[in-house]
Amino acid sequence: MPDFTAHVVEHLVLALSALALALAAGLPLGILCAHSAALRGAILAFAGIGRTLPSLAVLMLLLPWLGVGASPAIVALALLAIPPIVINVDVAIRGVPAPALDAATGMGMTRTQRFLRVVIPFALPVSFAGLRTATTETIASATLATFIGAGGLGDEIVRGLQTDDPALLLAGAAAVAVLALAADLSLGAAAALTAARA
Amino acid sequence: MSYLSSHPWRVAALAAAHVELVAVALVVALAVALPLGVLAARRPRVAPWLLGALGAIYTIPSLALLAVFVEAFGLGFAPIFVALVIYAQFMLARSIAAGIDGIDRAQVDAARGLGMSAAQVLWRVEFPQALPVFVGGIRVAAIAMIAIATLGGYVGGVGLGVLIFNGLTLHQNAMIVAGSVAASVLAIAVDAALRLTQRLLAY
Numbered sequence: 001m002p003d004f005t006a007h008v009v010e011h012l013v014l015a016l017s018a019l020a021l022a023l024a025a026g027l028p029l030g031i032l033c034a035h036s037a038a039l040r041g042a043i044l045a046f047a048g049i050g051r052t053l054p055s056l057a058v059l060m061l062l063l064p065w066l067g068v069g070a071s072p073a074i075v076a077l078a079l080l081a082i083p084p085i086v087i088n089v090d091v092a093i094r095g096v097p098a099p100a101l102d103a104a105t106g107m108g109m110t111r112t113q114r115f116l117r118v119v120i121p122f123a124l125p126v127s128f129a130g131l132r133t134a135t136t137e138t139i140a141s142a143t144l145a146t147f148i149g150a151g152g153l154g155d156e157i158v159r160g161l162q163t164d165d166p167a168l169l170l171a172g173a174a175a176v177a178v179l180a181l182a183a184d185l186s187l188g189a190a191a192a193l194t195a196a197r198a
Numbered sequence: 199m200s201y202l203s204s205h206p207w208r209v210a211a212l213a214a215a216h217v218e219l220v221a222v223a224l225v226v227a228l229a230v231a232l233p234l235g236v237l238a239a240r241r242p243r244v245a246p247w248l249l250g251a252l253g254a255i256y257t258i259p260s261l262a263l264l265a266v267f268v269e270a271f272g273l274g275f276a277p278i279f280v281a282l283v284i285y286a287q288f289m290l291a292r293s294i295a296a297g298i299d300g301i302d303r304a305q306v307d308a309a310r311g312l313g314m315s316a317a318q319v320l321w322r323v324e325f326p327q328a329l330p331v332f333v334g335g336i337r338v339a340a341i342a343m344i345a346i347a348t349l350g351g352y353v354g355g356v357g358l359g360v361l362i363f364n365g366l367t368l369h370q371n372a373m374i375v376a377g378s379v380a381a382s383v384l385a386i387a388v389d390a391a392l393r394l395t396q397r398l399l400a401y
Contacts, residue, residue: 049386051341052341052382052385052386052389053345053382053385053386054344054345054348054378054381054382054385055345056345056348056349056359056362056378056381057345057348057362057377057378057379057381057382057385058378060362060374060375060377060378061375061378061379061382063371063374063375064371064374064375136257139259140257140258140259140260140261141259143259143260143261143262144261144349147352147363147366154261157261157262157265160265161265161268161353166269169265169266169268169269170266170269172262172265173261173262173263173265173266174262176258176259176261176262177257177258177259177262177263180257180258180259181254181257181258184257
């Protein structure tokens with residue numbers, strides 16, 4: 001059982017570190033997309049390809065360069081989580097109603113004030129939906145990190161398969177399913193809250 | 199890339215097996231999803247429950263569900279095939295329901311007025327009108343299925359995942375890279391082809 005708890009913690013550390021990295025890269029990229037039509041085409045083309053690549057392939061393609069372990073897995077998971085964040089932040093910011101922006105400018109707000117007090121509140125719900133997608137997908141893909149020796153709940157599943165131990169396998173599968181569903185439901189509830197406040 | 203140049207036919211054969219697995223699973227998945235999608239479109243009270251349940255299944259990480267199916271069906275073709283069919287349901291049923299919901303009701307009323315039966319309206323008016331949205335759902339499902347099918351290589355199945363997992367076992371990075379690149383190229387190519395189909399159908 002201590003092993004199992006350690007794997008849950010490992011799984012969460014993998015997923016949350018990757019999400020933090022992906023947010024750090026994805027938020028500015030999404031804002032950049034929304035403000036520059038020239039860059040949008042290129043960034044969204046990359047994001048589209050990123051959405052298409054199989055997550056196992058991305059994990060494996062980094063292997064020859066970054067080797068095995070938790071760090072390369074976090075890099076791969078972050079790369080996979082960036083596209084949904086970028087795509088949703090771009091759509092969210094471009095969807096802010098023009099009259100609201102005009103009103104803010106008319107009231108004498110600076111660009112920074114307008115961004116902080118008008119754009120962000122309006123863009124929050126749709127951006128949040130992107131974070132929700134990224135989170136559930138990252139928790140799912142982190143299961144595959146076991147194949148490059150990064151630990152997590154994938155270890156339980158793989159060990160259960162290899163040793164033909166149904167209890168171990170089912171415990172790992174159930175735990176990762178509960179994590180993914182719980183993240184999806186709680187972020188869904190949080191998104192509904194931000195939407196209600198906007 | 200060295201593995202691809204030294205074993206081009208091996209990679210091509212595994213890619214063909216990968217495509218075949220996904221294509222057959224997609225056909226079976228469509229046969230299951232069509233009635234589910236029509237049901238969701240016809241019964242607005244059932245739709246959130248049905249799509250919610252399919253969405254919850256879709257949220258479960260694929261390796262977890264696959265492992266459960268290995269327990270149930272043993273190693274080989276069956277677990278990955280069943281996993282593919284089940285994962286596709288959410289995306290397919292949702293797009294079928296959305297496609298039918300999006301049709302101009304006046305067209306359906308006009309078809310009814312011409313004396314078409316409910317089945318005729320479904321096959322000759324609703325499905326053709328909803329086709330671009332269906333193809334959108336098929337595209338998203340196909341991409342996800344190509345990705346999930348790579349895991350088949352781990353449970354004794356076929357396809358490009360065999361290269362990846364054999365490469366891992368043998369510590370042959372060239373095999374791992376060849377399998378990963380081939381699976382990525384396949385996903386990008388299928389995505390592009392179905393996007394084009396979607397655009398042509400929308401005219």
